[in-house]
Amino acid sequence: MVEKITVSLIKADIGSCPGHAVVYEETLEVAKSVLEEKKQNGDIIDYRVLNCGDDTELIMLHKEGVDSEKIHGIAWEVFEKCTAKAKELKLYGAGQDLLKDAFSGNVRGMGPGVAEMEFTPRKSEPLIAFMMDKTEPGAFNLPIFRMFADPFNTAGLVIDPALHNGFVFEIWDIMEHKRVFMKTPEEMYDILALIGGKSRFVIKRVYPKEGGKLPADEPVAVVSTEKLYQIAGEYVGKDDPVALVRAQSGLPAVGEVLEAFAFPHLVSGWMRGSHNGPLMPVPFRYAKCTRFDGPPRVIAAGFQVGDRLIGPVDMFDDPAFDYTRQKAQEIAEYMRRHGPFEPHRLPHEDMEYTTLPKVLEKLEDRFEKI
Ligand code: F6R
Ligand code: MG
Ligand code: MG
Numbered sequence: 394m395v396e397k398i399t400v401s402l403i404k405a406d407i408g409s410c411p412g413h414a415v416v417y418e419e420t421l422e423v424a425k426s427v428l429e430e431k432k433q434n435g436d437i438i439d440y441r442v443l444n445c446g447d448d449t450e451l452i453m454l455h456k457e458g459v460d461s462e463k464i465h466g467i468a469w470e471v472f473e474k475c476t477a478k479a480k481e482l483k484l485y486g487a488g489q490d491l492l493k494d495a496f497s498g499n500v501r502g503m504g505p506g507v508a509e510m511e512f513t514p515r516k517s518e519p520l521i522a523f524m525m526d527k528t529e530p531g532a533f534n535l536p537i538f539r540m541f542a543d544p545f546n547t548a549g550l551v552i553d554p555a556l557h558n559g560f561v562f563e564i565w566d567i568m569e570h571k572r573v574f575m576k577t578p579e580e581m582y583d584i585l586a587l588i589g590g591k592s593r594f595v596i597k598r599v600y601p602k603e604g605g606k607l608p609a610d611e612p613v614a615v616v617s618t619e620k621l622y623q624i625a626g627e628y629v630g631k632d633d634p635v636a637l638v639r640a641q642s643g644l645p646a647v648g649e650v651l652e653a654f655a656f657p658h659l660v661s662g663w664m665r666g667s668h669n670g671p672l673m674p675v676p677f678r679y680a681k682c683t684r685f686d687g688p689p690r691v692i693a694a695g696f697q698v699g700d701r702l703i704g705p706v707d708m709f710d711d712p713a714f715d716y717t718r719q720k721a722q723e724i725a726e727y728m729r730r731h732g733p734f735e736p737h738r739l740p741h742e743d744m745e746y747t748t749l750p751k752v753l754e755k756l757e758d759r760f761e762k763i
Pocket of ligand 3: 406446448527633
């Protein structure tokens with residue numbers, strides 16, 4: 394029997410340079426040295442450390458399963474040591490996402506974002522790790538739906554009998570803390586009715602259906618769904634989500650997975666977590682938020698998951714995405730011209746968790762009845 398493996402992608406903003414622009418090389422080195430030591434000790438099989446904008450991203454391959462105290466403990470230790478370095482260098486927002494003082498068995502609910510999945514590896518296991526900055530988990534709704542449910546994106550849904558049956562979507566209501574499992578293609582319209590409201594309903598996982606090539610109880614995609622403001626009780630930056638997506642042989646091909654990002658759709662986040670803007674797919678070297686602290690961006694790290702991690706391949710480092718990036722610039726410019734007006738600025742309800750209410754408070758006494 395083939396032994397299951399787990400891929401964990403755990404991320405946090407531990408501080409950046411300058412402002413919220415980009416993770417500083419010296420803190421990335423700290424993360425690498427801690428994970429190298431854990432690899433030498435045999436705690437993890439392999440690892441990679443990347444960054445998307447001001448977020449430090451730890452990708453770990455191991456056999457401890459999801460929600461492992463050991464693996465989450467390692468991530469926490471890495472982030473604490475990176476924070477110490479960030480404080481020493483007086484980086485901006487040092488330790489921003491470490492919202493609790495002491496580790497208590499699991500990083501969920503403590504600030505970091507987590508996407509992890511345990512599965513039985515196939516003969517060959519292509520996997521893409523997506524990492525976003527300056528946006529929220531719902532930013533993954535549209536591309537994940539496209540990959541696994543939209544025949545105009547994924548030709549395999551039409552052509553390949555192994556995909557033809559569709560998939561099961563696990564959708565979370567992140568306000569009410571509830572979830573629902575729904576099937577494509579038969580429940581497609583109902584799914585869209587939910588996930589179109591991306592600030593509340595988010596795709597958490599995708600599973601194969603029963604009776605197919607792959608085990609129905611092992612996810613093929615997973616998204617981090619942490620809500621930082623719900624943890625912190627006040628605005629501490631957007632959640633800057635991450636996702637893992639397996640590909641090929643009964644799943645969307647790598648190119649179908651990437652095609653879902655060819656349209657730079659509007660997501661919320663950007664400056665002060667308070668603005669709608671286009672999601673721009675960029676190579677690793679451009680994962681650095683500059684214009685108006687953005688625009689929001691996504692990187693894609695391609696791996697073959699074997700006895701170790703083979704990769705990463707910088708998947709958006711391709712002129713084939715230049716048109717998308719150009720389109721994103723045009724949309725960014727168009728949206729920016731609205732200045733403080735909606736729909737560039739988020740609707741009033743969504744501003745509740747930002748610093749805006751503090752500004753409005755002082756006007757309260759001056760309002761008269763009409
Ligand atoms: C967005 C983000 C930044 C900050 C902005 C203000 O997620 O992190 O746009 O919100 O730079 O930051 P402070 O309040 O730290 O000056
Ligand atoms: Mg930051
Ligand atoms: Mg960030």
